[in-house]
Amino acid sequence: MERRTFGTTGLTVSVLGLGAGQVGADDVSDADAERLLHRALDLGVTLIDTARGYGRSEERIGRFLSGRRDEFVLSTKGGYGVDGVPDWTPECLRLGIERALRTLRTDVIDVFHLHSCPLDTLQRDDLLGALDAARDAGQVRVVAYSGENDALAWAVQSGRFGSVETSVNFADQWSARHVLPDAAARGLGVIAKRPLANAPWRHAERPVGQYVETYWVRAQALGLDPRALPWDEFALRFSAFQPGVSSVIAGTARVENLERNARALAAGPLPADLLAEVDAAWAREGQGWGGEV
Numbered sequence: 001m002e003r004r005t006f007g008t009t010g011l012t013v014s015v016l017g018l019g020a021g022q023v024g025a026d027d028v029s030d031a032d033a034e035r036l037l038h039r040a041l042d043l044g045v046t047l048i049d050t051a052r053g054y055g056r057s058e059e060r061i062g063r064f065l066s067g068r069r070d071e072f073v074l075s076t077k078g079g080y081g082v083d084g085v086p087d088w089t090p091e092c093l094r095l096g097i098e099r100a101l102r103t104l105r106t107d108v109i110d111v112f113h114l115h116s117c118p119l120d121t122l123q124r125d126d127l128l129g130a131l132d133a134a135r136d137a138g139q140v141r142v143v144a145y146s147g148e149n150d151a152l153a154w155a156v157q158s159g160r161f162g163s164v165e166t167s168v169n170f171a172d173q174w175s176a177r178h179v180l181p182d183a184a185a186r187g188l189g190v191i192a193k194r195p196l197a198n199a200p201w202r203h204a205e206r207p208v209g210q211y212v213e214t215y216w217v218r219a220q221a222l223g224l225d226p227r228a229l230p231w232d233e234f235a236l237r238f239s240a241f242q243p244g245v246s247s248v249i250a251g252t253a254r255v256e257n258l259e260r261n262a263r264a265l266a267a268g269p270l271p272a273d274l275l276a277e278v279d280a281a282w283a284r285e286g287q288g289w290g291g292e293v
Ligand SMILES: NC(=O)c1ccc[n+]([C@@H]2O[C@H](COP(=O)([O-])OP(=O)(O)OC[C@H]3O[C@@H](n4cnc5c(N)ncnc54)[C@H](OP(=O)(O)O)[C@@H]3O)[C@@H](O)[C@H]2O)c1
Pocket: 018, 019, 020, 021, 022, 049, 050, 077, 115, 116, 146, 147, 165, 192, 193, 194, 195, 196, 197, 198, 199, 232, 249, 250, 251, 252, 253, 254, 257, 258, 260, 261, 293
């Protein structure tokens, strides 16, 4: 598994990370979650991304992987979800980080993100100060922002964050085109979320009201043809080799897909002619499309 430096943070991450949203779901059994998490590390995945809001994900990572904590970079997110404390307050961040450390059964969170707050929240000095304090106290190694569009651009140029997490896939190229060059030049680590574009090819009909719907509609408009490549491989190789991307956190609760994703990335970047087709389709259809939070 290819490893990459995570910006200038001093951390190193595998090109394939694990998006651990899915392993937090109630309909995934403890046994299946445990198997998936261990298989990820066994395959050489060294970045696991979770959040306060991902159901049982933080708790399962803590329970099942605390004995292998030195094998991976642990990324989580917060700013909300502490009982009795208003969201997006310094107190909520302080208590939320303490809570996450306990739940994740770790002494330090490698990457802690403000989770998709809007620009005016992101710019608040009291919140940024609370993050700096957690880093200075050794609870967090890298202070980060997860988000899109104007807030993401501000986060990168502010100098207050060591890394960012943002959508990067063939149907969501706003960040790759507008922010990642700046992020790379400034030495930020970049975690690419939704790298499979939520796998829209699995739906023959428009998945109305589902999470994947926006990308399904965009994929129809782009009309791409991965030719001989399976769609998952096409999608992941596109995302993982965008300039500036440190790691792609493909989300899955299924060992079979995790293994396919690891194999897909071993093939390297997409051929130049396929990339040119994606570029042309984007120029035709994608100019007005923003990043999906
Ligand atoms: N910061 C944020 O606000 C934010 C927002 C969205 C996501 N995220 C993070 O990013 C991660 C990934 O995002 P995502 O899950 O939304 O999108 P994604 O990784 O683009 O797509 C995940 C979907 O693709 C399926 N899948 C995975 N591997 C596959 C394969 N080889 N072939 C076919 N289908 C495959 C998964 O289903 P199966 O379970 O059936 O494999 C899942 O439904 C999340 O887990 C989370 O950590 C963060």
